[in-house]
Amino acid sequence: MTNTRGIVSYDYVEFYVGSAKSTAYWFVNALGMEHTGYAGPETGVSDRVSYYLTQNNLKFVITSSTTPANHDVGSFVQRHGDGAKRWSLLVEDVAKVFEDAVHNNAIPITIPRRIEDDSGYVEQAAIRLYDDTELVFSNYDNYPGVFKPGFEEPRVRIKSNAARPNLLCIDHIVGNVRVNEMDQWATYLNRAMDFETFVDFGPGDISTRYSALLSKVVRSKDNLVKNPINEPFEGLKVSQIEEYINEYHGTGVQHIALLTDNIVTAIRSLRQNGIQFLEIPKAYYETLRQKNDGLPGAAKITENLEEIEELGILCDMESSGYLLQLFTQPIGDRPTFFFEIIQRRNGAEGFGQGNFQALFESIEKEQARRGNLDR
Numbered sequence: 001m002t003n004t005r006g007i008v009s010y011d012y013v014e015f016y017v018g019s020a021k022s023t024a025y026w027f028v029n030a031l032g033m034e035h036t037g038y039a040g041p042e043t044g045v046s047d048r049v050s051y052y053l054t055q056n057n058l059k060f061v062i063t064s065s066t067t068p069a070n071h072d073v074g075s076f077v078q079r080h081g082d083g084a085k086r087w088s089l090l091v092e093d094v095a096k097v098f099e100d101a102v103h104n105n106a107i108p109i110t111i112p113r114r115i116e117d118d119s120g121y122v123e124q125a126a127i128r129l130y131d132d133t134e135l136v137f138s139n140y141d142n143y144p145g146v147f148k149p150g151f152e153e154p155r156v157r158i159k160s161n162a163a164r165p166n167l168l169c170i171d172h173i174v175g176n177v178r179v180n181e182m183d184q185w186a187t188y189l190n191r192a193m194d195f196e197t198f199v200d201f202g203p204g205d206i207s208t209r210y211s212a213l214l215s216k217v218v219r220s221k222d223n224l225v226k227n228p229i230n231e232p233f234e235g236l237k238v239s240q241i242e243e244y245i246n247e248y249h250g251t252g253v254q255h256i257a258l259l260t261d262n263i264v265t266a267i268r269s270l271r272q273n274g275i276q277f278l279e280i281p282k283a284y285y286e287t288l289r290q291k292n293d294g295l296p297g298a299a300k301i302t303e304n305l306e307e308i309e310e311l312g313i314l315c316d317m318e319s320s321g322y323l324l325q326l327f328t329q330p331i332g333d334r335p336t337f338f339f340e341i342i343q344r345r346n347g348a349e350g351f352g353q354g355n356f357q358a359l360f361e362s363i364e365k366e367q368a369r370r371g372n373l374d375r
């Protein structure tokens with residue numbers, strides 16, 4: 001199956017942060033990213049610095065402003081704190097995907113343009129997503145240099161002795177929106193990008209004793225790009241989605257799931273590098289063992305369950321295959337953005353629906369510690 005928009009793959013995610021240097025240091029030393037490129041005053045970019053960080057097919061740009069005159073970065077960080085400003089898709093034809101999107105009601109942010117230097121050009125365009133996020137379309141066919149014009153190989157690389165988690169690429173990117181906005185944004189992406197609704201969790205599907213949320217997954221028809229969207233649903237206490245909206249002061253990217261082909265090694269490395277994950281209650285693993293014991297031999301979990309429990313990894317069985325996943329604590333100062341690490345076995349396509357209960361109870365415990373659970 002192909003997608004009609006000529007999407008090749010996920011490309012990069014750019015974060016706007018208070019201090020790009022410090023955040024890049026965390027990405028390199030905790031997440032195991034490599035410092036591949038740099039843009040700033042030394043490379044002819046006067047109002048910002050950006051660190052271009054890579055690992056296999058994973059690409060992040062960490063940007064902060066160097067002057068109060070840079071309202072784009074400055075006002076974003078003042079309002080939202082550190083967060084994902086834009087994510088890019090690598091596409092075959094930037095102008096075509098942009099025109100198709102805008103023709104299907106996408107809100108244009110950047111019309112197709114060439115960003116040039118002496119060695120070539122990169123083509124980019126962007127449409128709006130949520131309050132203050134952008135979905136970018138990029139093509140690098142005519143650019144042989146580091147990332148894009150303005151970037152160079154770093155003169156001094158951020159050094160690291162970090163353990164290597166071997167993260168491969170982005171699996172999915174999740175957005176949080178307000179009450180009654182989920183359907184709007186799902187329809188927006190389905191129309192603009194020719195996506196389809198894959199799963200739809202309604203009232204009662206995802207709830208704990210205290211709080212609830214609604215979730216809809218839209219994806220490209222070839223399952224290359226997966227974009228779950230959550231909105232709060234009424235409960236006794238404050239939904240984790242509502243906490244995000246309050247603390248982020250708006251809607252935006254909640255988490256990015258990073259794909260690995262060996263989650264045991266990945267989580268062991270990331271824990272060794274000091275990354276903190278959500279704590280999973282012991283009882284979860286008793287239930288998991290019982291479920292696994294009931295499965296026919298071929299469907300059983302191949303990983304060592306002792307190790308899965310020791311590392312606090314979650315496992316969700318599907319009708320075909322299973323997925324392993326774990327969520328970091330929010331990476332910044334506000335309880336907003338976090339990462340997920342995910343491994344899919346034997347064609348598992350879901351998002352860990354079976355883990356929602358254990359997971360959200362764990363999130364609510366953290367929320368209560370912050371004093372954000374009670375109204």
Ligand code: FE2
Nearest residue numbers: 174257340351
């Ligand atoms: Fe996820």
